[in-house]
Amino acid sequence: MGPLRPLIVRAGRHLLRWRDRLGRATAILYLELLAAAIETRGYRCVKHYQTDDLPTWRPLLLVLAFSPDDHVRLTVSVRATPGRNWAFYEAGRGRRGYLSPCDDTERAADQVDALLKHRMFPSTW
Secondary structure (H helix, E strand, O other): OOHHHHOOOOOHHHHHHHHHOOOOOHHHHHHHHHHHHHHHHHHHEEEEOOOOOOOOOHHHHHHHHEEEOEEEEEEEEEEEEEEEEEEEEEHHHHHHHHEEEOOOOHHHHHHHHHHHHHHHHHHHO
């Protein structure tokens, strides 16, 4: 199984990219659920996945936190993961920006809340 291992890994990556592109409706559904959970915490969300917007791009949710002096933002995307699952990711970090699985929206909202608070007040980590 030695020489087939790199081929299997590459095939798995292509399968995940294919699921990302074809699963746009699923990604939008999960981002809607996350937006509802985040807005109850007082943050504002800008939804960059309307059909008129950029229909071929990855659906993104921009979360904004405002203070009297400054503001911070976090962009969240949904990606396919192995095992027919989906997960929330920080869009700027790609697959390294894992937040939580899409099944647990409250945990994802907690992660987004913690990241935004840390960016607003760096000593709160």
